[in-house]
Amino acid sequence: MASIKDVANLAGVAVGTVSRVINNAPAVKPTTRDKVMAAIKQLNYVPDEVARNFKMQKSKMVALMLPSIWNPFFSELAYYIEDELDRSGFKLMLCNSGGKPEKELYYFDMLKQNKVAGIVGITYNDIENIVSTDIPIISIDRHFNKQITCVTSDNFEGGRVALRELVKAGSKKPAFLGSVPLMYSETLRRKDGFVHEAQTLGIPCAVYEEPDSLKDEDQYYSNFLQRHPDIDGVFAITDMTAARYIEKAKEAGIRVPDDVKVIGYDGIQDHPYFHPLLSTIRQPVEEMARTAVRLLLKKVEGESLDREVFRIPVTYRAGETT
Amino acid sequence: MASIKDVANLAGVAVGTVSRVINNAPAVKPTTRDKVMAAIKQLNYVPDEVARNFKMQKSKMVALMLPSIWNPFFSELAYYIEDELDRSGFKLMLCNSGGKPEKELYYFDMLKQNKVAGIVGITYNDIENIVSTDIPIISIDRHFNKQITCVTSDNFEGGRVALRELVKAGSKKPAFLGSVPLMYSETLRRKDGFVHEAQTLGIPCAVYEEPDSLKDEDQYYSNFLQRHPDIDGVFAITDMTAARYIEKAKEAGIRVPDDVKVIGYDGIQDHPYFHPLLSTIRQPVEEMARTAVRLLLKKVEGESLDREVFRIPVTYRAGETT
DNA sequence: CACTAAATTGGAAACGTTTCAATATCGAAT
DNA sequence: ATTCGATATTGAAACGTTTCCAATTTAGTG
Known part of the structure; x- marks a missing residue:
């Protein structure tokens, strides 16, 4: 696998320069940029995301923790959450807690070790005192009067x-x-x-x-x-x-x-x-999902949210049982 | 966040020693181990998985790529796959491709950049020539007569x-x-x-x-x-x-x-x-899921599989329509 | 042409681990 | 006491990036 060094050598520039090119940072002369681009193409180089995450001390991974993806409500939710995350270049890690508090704790530890960017959680635990300060969290349907923002239907x-x-x-x-x-x-x-x-x-x-x-x-x-x-x-x-x-x-x-x-x-x-x-x-599953993700990413960016609970309007759907 | 260096300092040993302790490698004297353990506890140290992945050039992340987690068949499958992965200390990354070939390609690229350990795929593409050599893959229900092992029901x-x-x-x-x-x-x-x-x-x-x-x-x-x-x-x-x-x-x-x-x-x-x-x-969703994971992890370990297709027996379940 | 400011680039440190060669320590045998 | 082998430990390099400061080039001006 070609690394940034190989690219730098081939293009005859320093690694720093290559880095600036791939992050399209300013202050790089068009001619150098072209040289670098050519080298990148020739070597079929792609940046190593793991190395990046390491260096940056953060990743673009968001965890979704829920009792069971098997539940159709959760799986619909997960569908939209993944979609919304993907649109912002984030990835989704799925954690089935089975609703068991000890498994939730275990997963929280793991997520902390893995430096995920944030968590969307549907949890049974009082997670209030667990990760709140470390990792941004959005909670669905559970309101822990703290900095854990809650998204729910009305x-x-x-x-x-x-x-x-x-x-x-x-x-x-x-x-x-x-x-x-x-x-x-x-x-x-x-x-x-x-x-x-x-x-x-x-x-x-x-x-x-x-x-x-x-x-x-x-x-x-x-x-x-x-x-x-x-x-x-x-x-x-x-x-x-x-x-x-x-x-x-x-x-x-x-x-x-x-x-x-x-x-x-x-x-x-x-x-x-x-x-x-x-x-x-x-x-409003889709809107709940997208809202949760958008709020979470705001938190990831360091913004603070103006509300503790976000309630999305519901609609009545007539069926055959009334 | 305390790093391995802090632990080493506090315990008065070299970082290499701490590393061997946390990986419980041999050749470390019980007394030193205890010292290190004490320091770890005192500092509340947990190893940084990202740094590890980086150094080791591999991660414990497996991707599940499917058209849509919303589909109840897939969500049941995903449930068991996650469970089986977790038992082996692996994590699950979820990718909804929508069944669109271009999105599948896009995800494959992303997964390669992220150095995932392996992929379980339910894909619409001819993925035969795409990632096969780089990353171990198990395919569910699709059989591409290549080194992409297939798990399916009979x-x-x-x-x-x-x-x-x-x-x-x-x-x-x-x-x-x-x-x-x-x-x-x-x-x-x-x-x-x-x-x-x-x-x-x-x-x-x-x-x-x-x-x-x-x-x-x-x-x-x-x-x-x-x-x-x-x-x-x-x-x-x-x-x-x-x-x-x-x-x-x-x-x-x-x-x-x-x-x-x-x-x-x-x-x-x-x-x-x-x-x-x-x-x-x-x-046999559960067995398919667990089989797929076990086979994939074997591949991750470098073992080669003896068969190209694994067919799991099905059962008939009488309902009200016959 | 000389000088200055701005633009561009180079080089090295740093992120937290693992690993490996080199060194130190210890007990036992001489 | 001295040597030897085995066992423990150290210290440094390496993984692939980003970022910062310094060095160099370029362009503009008098």
Whole structure:
């Protein structure tokens, strides 16, 4: 592999000059530039990025840390994040933490050792005191009131819209259905918005959160069905939850949407084999991804951000379940 | 950030000694090791991976190049690839090529500059003459009769099983449905196996491949429905294709599985909201992923592989469409 | 033509490691 | 005590860049 020295020799100039040419720094005479360019072409030289990163003490690598790329919401997110990074000449390193705090720590250490430029994280840990000062971080959907900037969808508003849409679809007794909340998670605000809107409109509204102790999924849903037999509208914290509920409800002889209207949250399914097509609050995945990257790169450049949380507007998408 | 020099100073030894300690090389006296360890702990020292990569002229980074991580099949694959890499201390860099040859080239260049240890690729290009000599590559589902080792599911056998299962389900006139084949793609063998088995059993068997010229998806399926009105069994090259077919068939008043049995290929859907549950040939995604990584790392170590193509067995999974 | 300022280029240090030849230390055998 | 081999340790070079200062060239001016 030809190095910058070889180029310098062939072109009859100093390595510093070659360096200036390839970084098109000013103050290099056109004729020298041409000589150098010729040598570069002749030797088929390409700069060694690793050496560069080393010398510069920083790289153009950004890590995406999430529980599992297998999850379709995350994989869509990852798609846009990679795309946006690539546009700025950055690369993406993928870290599946499995949602395990110890693995998250392990990865953070590794990333620090590897001097990544920044991290986009969807984490289960209280990462507040871990890397914040060293490496710029953007967190998705988790808000750790610190310098870790958070990008999320407008969960509160999404909850409000869900309530209104359920009512509009004819529901008299809507309920919120969601599993145990994560600490720091912004997604809990979906419930808050939902409940708030119900109060505003003076509508009775039930809330069913999964108890910590309950690990059996079947039991979770049947508990809900038993405990709230008169519910005629369900806002599930996730499309996944909504789908599972519909499944169980069907088994219990409840018809959707005739007996119960259902609205989910996410809207990631765009495949023909999703049936029934879920009514849902669609997350602006692409915009969240691009925003996260842009903010992160600003931080990488040393800029400071004016806000702690960036909430992107959501939209309601009618399906076959309302 | 403390460097190896700081550690050496504090411990009162030479940097070379510290280096041997952290790489636990032999020939270092226990007492010195302890001194060094103490200094490391005190300074909170961690070796700089970038500097290491630079010095060693190689990194522990493997690239995964695929059309789009958004595709659920690829995202499952990526999940296991990352997991397997991590177990060997390697990192994953994600490259979405969009299936565009020029973007693939661009990424290959970038990867070469970044001295990645190896590449797992699902590419649309004839990458045969591009990087093969420089960087170890494993290709998934594409077989370029060269030193680019290929890992794939047993597509031929999958096709045979599909035919048999359709017949078993009562189909008299089965057909293959698949879009235009990719060059070098091993997936075409699904058709070969299907047709071969039909011939063996003496059963008539139609084949409908998407013509190059035809880009309109709706037209594609309605063409098929028109042209083969008496078909009572469909083997689709992909679950995706199967799902789309079912959709269109339903619109045309054809009932699945009453009028037509359908079998897909992939079996990636494991979500409750996939309906109807597709009968399918399940790809051994996890094993493919882990095999690909293990083979790649062997190549990275300099071993040569004894085969050009590794075919992993598939299984049939009955759903609601047969 | 001499002089000055500006433009261009050369050369070397530095980034944090690994590695290798050279040197030092230690125990045991003489 | 002295020598020998084995075991430990040192110190410096090298990896491929960038960057800074000094040196040199060039162009412009009187």
